Every structure is written in C-alpha cells, then in structure tokens.
Amino acid sequence: MFSLQNKKAVVTGGGSGIGRAIATLFAKQGAEVHILDLTLESAKEAVEDIKKLGGTVFSYACNVASQKEVVATFESIGNIDILINNAGIANVGKVDTTSESDFDRVMEVNVKGVYNCLYAAIPQFRISSGGVIINMASIAAWVGIPDRFAYSTAKGAVMAMTLSVAKDYMNENIRCNSISPARVHTPFVDGFISKNYAGKEAEMFEKLSKSQPIGRMGKPEEIAALALYLCSDEAGFITGCDYPIDGGFIKLNN
Numbered sequence: 530m531f532s533l534q535n536k537k538a539v540v541t542g543g544g545s546g547i548g549r550a551i552a553t554l555f556a557k558q559g560a561e562v563h564i565l566d567l568t569l570e571s572a573k574e575a576v577e578d579i580k581k582l583g584g585t586v587f588s589y590a591c592n593v594a595s596q597k598e599v600v601a602t603f604e605s606i607g608n609i610d611i612l613i614n615n616a617g618i619a620n621v622g623k624v625d626t627t628s629e630s631d632f633d634r635v636m637e638v639n640v641k642g643v644y645n646c647l648y649a650a651i652p653q654f655r656i657s658s659g660g661v662i663i664n665m666a667s668i669a670a671w672v673g674i675p676d677r678f679a680y681s682t683a684k685g686a687v688m689a690m691t692l693s694v695a696k697d698y699m700n701e702n703i704r705c706n707s708i709s710p711a712r713v714h715t716p717f718v719d720g721f722i723s724k725n726y727a728g729k730e731a732e733m734f735e736k737l738s739k740s741q742p743i744g745r746m747g748k749p750e751e752i753a754a755l756a757l758y759l760c761s762d763e764a765g766f767i768t769g770c771d772y773p774i775d776g777g778f779i780k781l782n783n
C-alpha cells in the first residue's frame with residue numbers, strides 16, 4: 530500500500546519543514562521528487578538527506594510568485610503525477626495593522642504562487658493522463674486565528690482554489706485536495722516566534738503548543754503521512770476535500 534513507484538512528484542517549498550518531510554517520505558515510497566525552493570542552497574540539506582536514503586531527487590531555484598520562473602521550471606521537469614503546493618509565508622497583523630506591502634507579499638506567495646503552480650502543472654498532468662494535487666491550507670482558513678488577517682485570507686483562497694480545480698479537472702483524472710494543519714513545529718514557526726516575540730520565545734512556544742487541545746504542536750512527518758495517503762492510489766475516491774490535521778484545534782477548542 531501507499532507505493533509511489535514510477536510517480537514524479539513536485540514539492541514546492543520542499544527545502545524546509547512540512548515540504549521537506551513530504552519530499553523525504555515520497556522519495557522513500559519510490560517517487561522521483563522535484564523540489565522547488567527559493568534558492569538551491571535552501572533545498573540543499575533536504576536533497577542531501579534524500580540522496581543518503583537512496584532516493585531520487587532534483588532541486589530547482591524557483592520563486593513560486595513568478596509565473597515565468599514557474600512555467601519554465603515545470604516545462605523542464607516535464608510530465609508529472611503529483612503536485613504538492615506547499616510553499617508559503619507567515620504574517621502577523623490584524624486588518625488595520627497589516628500594511629499594503631505585507632498584504633501584497635502574502636498574496637503573491639500564498640495565493641498567486643499556488644495559482645502559478647496549478648497553471649503550470651495542468652499541461653504536465655495531461656501528458657501523464659491525470660494526477661493528484663495537494664494544496665497546503667491551514668486551520669486559519671477555518672477559524673479566525675487572532676492577528677493573522679492576511680495569512681487567513683490567503684489560506685481561505687487556497688481552499689476555494691482546491692474546490693475549483695477539483696471540479697474543473699475531474700474528467701481529466703486529476704484529483705485535488707487540501708490539508709489544513711494547526712501549528713506544526715517547523716522553522717516557519719520558530720522564525721515568526723523569534724521575529725515577533727523576541728525575548729519571550731519559550732513562553733510563546735508553550736502558548737502555541739497548548740493552543741492545540743492535544744497539548745503539543747504537530748510534527749512535519751505527521752502531515753507528510755496524510756499527504757502520502759491522499760496522493761496514493763488507495764485514496765482514488767477522494768477529491769475536493771479539505772483535511773484538518775490539528776490536534777483537536779477546530780472542533781475541541783472551547
């Protein structure tokens with residue numbers, strides 16, 4: 530079960546955190562993995578680790594916000610079977626404390642970046658006669674996380690894009706689902722704690738851990754395991770769904 534032998538998978542933001550865990554697990558399961566990240570340097574450690582495990586992996590410096598770069602990269606990869614739209618950035622702020630430039634930056638990466646990769650991937654899926662897409666959304670799209678206006682807005686768009694694409698390409702044998710994690714312990718979380726809560730890192734880490742009723746943050750490997758299931762042939766009946774993986778955050782927090 531859950532073999533990805535003979536599958537070609539693209540993982541955006543595969544150099545770090547959740548994307549890196551997905552790239553590693555998919556390579557272990559036999560996929561040929563193509564990591565897109567901002568620089569070759571940011572994908573380097575992930576690539577080395579996967580090669581050590583005997584996996585097949587390639588990396589590309591590609592800013593998902595640039596349609597030109599994204600299209601050229603997908604054309605060079607060629608036919609694909611799996612797309613993991615995972616690259617994303619964080620932003621803290623309420624509507625009146627989010628600057629226009631911060632709003633635009635989050636939309637450029639977290640919304641337009643997903644659109645660009647979908648746009649570039651569809652012709653490559655057609656060559657493979659179908660495929661499967663996972664878009665990385667967030668519990669921020671489900672509930673109003675305090676102080677995350679632009680980020681929540683972007684993740685809401687990711688969930689809507691998932692439905693739109695699932696409908697439009699169902700008859701081309703392309704499945705499209707999204708995953709909505711609560712807090713997962715990755716460099717993304719460590720980065721925004723140190724940037725926004727300097728001097729109170731340990732206290733904030735504890736608070737963020739406790740915001741999941743289960744009492745801890747998720748692990749990147751736990752998200753990767755769900756992504757593997759959803760991309761496997763065993764999940765062939767699943768499309769147009771969002772999967773929260775949240776330690777009880779959405780339904781048990783009261």
Ligand SMILES: NC(=O)c1ccc[n+]([C@@H]2O[C@H](COP(=O)([O-])OP(=O)(O)OC[C@H]3O[C@@H](n4cnc5c(N)ncnc54)[C@H](O)[C@@H]3O)[C@@H](O)[C@H]2O)c1
Nearest residue numbers: 542544545546547566567592593616617667712713715717
């Ligand atoms: N960590 C969490 O708590 C959490 C929770 C819910 C959803 N998510 C989502 O999961 C995804 C991955 O998060 P993570 O925590 O692993 O983040 P991370 O910061 O650890 O990794 C993100 C990767 O994306 C790359 N990246 C950023 N901008 C890019 C761009 N413009 N083009 C190409 N690559 C780019 C980064 O270089 C990095 O390698 C994001 O979409 C995030 O919103 C994360």
